Amino acid sequence: MSMNETIKLQLNHRSIRSFTDQQIPQEQVDLLISAAQHASTSNFFQQYSIIGVTDPEKKQALAKIGNQHYIAEADRLFVFVVDMNRNAKIAEAKEQPTDILGSTDFFFRAFSDTVIAAQNLVIAAESLGLGAVYLGSILNDPQAVIDLLKLPKYTFPAFGIAIGYPNQSPQLKPRLPKEAVYHENEYQPIEQPSEKLKAYDHDVNQYYDLRDANRRVDTFTNQIAKAVSAEQSENKRKMLDTLKAQGLIQY
Amino acid sequence: MSMNETIKLQLNHRSIRSFTDQQIPQEQVDLLISAAQHASTSNFFQQYSIIGVTDPEKKQALAKIGNQHYIAEADRLFVFVVDMNRNAKIAEAKEQPTDILGSTDFFFRAFSDTVIAAQNLVIAAESLGLGAVYLGSILNDPQAVIDLLKLPKYTFPAFGIAIGYPNQSPQLKPRLPKEAVYHENEYQPIEQPSEKLKAYDHDVNQYYDLRDANRRVDTFTNQIAKAVSAEQSENKRKMLDTLKAQGLIQY
Numbered sequence: 061m062s063m064n065e066t067i068k069l070q071l072n073h074r075s076i077r078s079f080t081d082q083q084i085p086q087e088q089v090d091l092l093i094s095a096a097q098h099a100s101t102s103n104f105f106q107q108y109s110i111i112g113v114t115d116p117e118k119k120q121a122l123a124k125i126g127n128q129h130y131i132a133e134a135d136r137l138f139v140f141v142v143d144m145n146r147n148a149k150i151a152e153a154k155e156q157p158t159d160i161l162g163s164t165d166f167f168f169r170a171f172s173d174t175v176i177a178a179q180n181l182v183i184a185a186e187s188l189g190l191g192a193v194y195l196g197s198i199l200n201d202p203q204a205v206i207d208l209l210k211l212p213k214y215t216f217p218a219f220g221i222a223i224g225y226p227n228q229s230p231q232l233k234p235r236l237p238k239e240a241v242y243h244e245n246e247y248q249p250i251e252q253p254s255e256k257l258k259a260y261d262h263d264v265n266q267y268y269d270l271r272d273a274n275r276r277v278d279t280f281t282n283q284i285a286k287a288v289s290a291e292q293s294e295n296k297r298k299m300l301d302t303l304k305a306q307g308l309i310q311y
Numbered sequence: 312m313s314m315n316e317t318i319k320l321q322l323n324h325r326s327i328r329s330f331t332d333q334q335i336p337q338e339q340v341d342l343l344i345s346a347a348q349h350a351s352t353s354n355f356f357q358q359y360s361i362i363g364v365t366d367p368e369k370k371q372a373l374a375k376i377g378n379q380h381y382i383a384e385a386d387r388l389f390v391f392v393v394d395m396n397r398n399a400k401i402a403e404a405k406e407q408p409t410d411i412l413g414s415t416d417f418f419f420r421a422f423s424d425t426v427i428a429a430q431n432l433v434i435a436a437e438s439l440g441l442g443a444v445y446l447g448s449i450l451n452d453p454q455a456v457i458d459l460l461k462l463p464k465y466t467f468p469a470f471g472i473a474i475g476y477p478n479q480s481p482q483l484k485p486r487l488p489k490e491a492v493y494h495e496n497e498y499q500p501i502e503q504p505s506e507k508l509k510a511y512d513h514d515v516n517q518y519y520d521l522r523d524a525n526r527r528v529d530t531f532t533n534q535i536a537k538a539v540s541a542e543q544s545e546n547k548r549k550m551l552d553t554l555k556a557q558g559l560i561q562y
Contacts, residue, residue: 073349097492104534
């Protein structure tokens with residue numbers, strides 16, 4: 061039998077957005093960071109940093125930026141940072157140029173390093189019975205996060221992760237059918253998506269319906285259609301400018 | 312005690328670049344893809360696709376692009392694709408505009424989805440005793456990968472992952488000291504890196520030294536200094552143009 065504890069854990073993943081007051085032992089937090097550090101990184105450059113936010117005011121500030129109260133309520137809050145500043149400092153100390161760190165190529169490698177490390181941290185946390193949630197919402201205002209955490213040139217916040225003991229047990233969300241996500245040998249664009257995703261739309265609709273009467277009860281395809289036609293905030297419209305000001309994605 | 316099988320697995324991660332001829336049962340491959348699909352995604356939009364490359368000619372073509380023979384030698388080869396084409400098709404079918412999918416904000420969410428799913432696949436593979444390696448090298452020529460896999464508008468290849476039964480057991484690579492990667496409440500730029508990373512430089516030097524006499528024997532800080540001062544290929548210099556031609560990172 062192929063199934064094992066690790067895969068069982070992965071197949072049962074739920075994002076947790078409500079936490080008890082219980083504190084995570086420091087030894088476990090150290091283990092989470094170590095698990096993150098042991099993930100693959102591009103060329104072994106390790107181009108990410110993790111900022112543990114413990115200052116209650118900073119937690120509140122991030123909760124306000126993300127517009128999600130639970131950001132400040134989790135026992136542990138981490139911001140994962142795409143980080144080529146460390147390598148820039150190393151290169152400068154050896155009197156080397158650092159312009160290449162401003163390329164899209166290097167940015168992608170560093171971004172991948174950051175997310176790979178983050179997912180290792182999430183898996184490790186869940187394996188310890190902790191709950192975790194990614195906080196993409198901190199990018200509602202990237203510049204505010206940069207200022208708050210004093211992020212220097214060649215760094216950019218990718219997202220936050222909140223960790224704590226779960227105070228809720230959400231249903232498992234139904235995933236897209238494998239055929240919609242998995243392709244063989246070449247990409248197959250989805251045609252007539254409303255037909256192809258009819259059963260999935262139904263499942264998603266049921267899922268929201270059962271979970272919480274206050275949440276939108278909408279099919280997957282309707283959610284997507286609404287999201288792409290939604291107004292985009294000024295901060296999000298200028299995200300590329302913010303990146304460029306950090307020295308990133310110059311070309 | 313906090314340690315468990317999952318975290319043990321994570322702390323023992325090695326990239327595997329040599330594989331036996333043994334085939335992975337299809338049931339296990341399906342489980343890997345399912346593990347990838349069950350990871351977190353931004354707003355549950357699931358903006359990635361996985362392309363399983365089984366055609367021997369396409370495997371060879373990717374090995375040539377990546378300039379790594381082992382790409383074609385692994386039993387399974389996956390290309391992870393940042394994919395907003397599916398959502399564009401959904402929106403178009405509902406007569407909605409799709410311009411927002413060209414924003415950096417949406418690209419970042421989709422990129423994160425892609426990498427999170429990929430790392431779940433790697434962890435699942437390792438938990439089954441398989442070996443895995445990320446193939447950032449396919450981005451040596453993004454346009455060639457786009458052409459080979461027929462990647463349409465709003466998609467971009469993030470990297471490949473090769474999976475198979477390990478035919479080598481590399482040493483564990485020493486990671487940067489925690490202090491270099493982990494910050495509390497605000498970012499602390501590394502000062503005098505050669506001093507701070509002296510012990511680490513020594514460890515890295517020993518690691519390469521013991522592993523393989525044909526590989527560079529160099530400290531971490533020297534490797535970084537060389538990498539940032541290296542010539543960048545034309546394809547890498549124009550990666551942003553390639554992204555823009557795919558309809559991505561327009562603003």
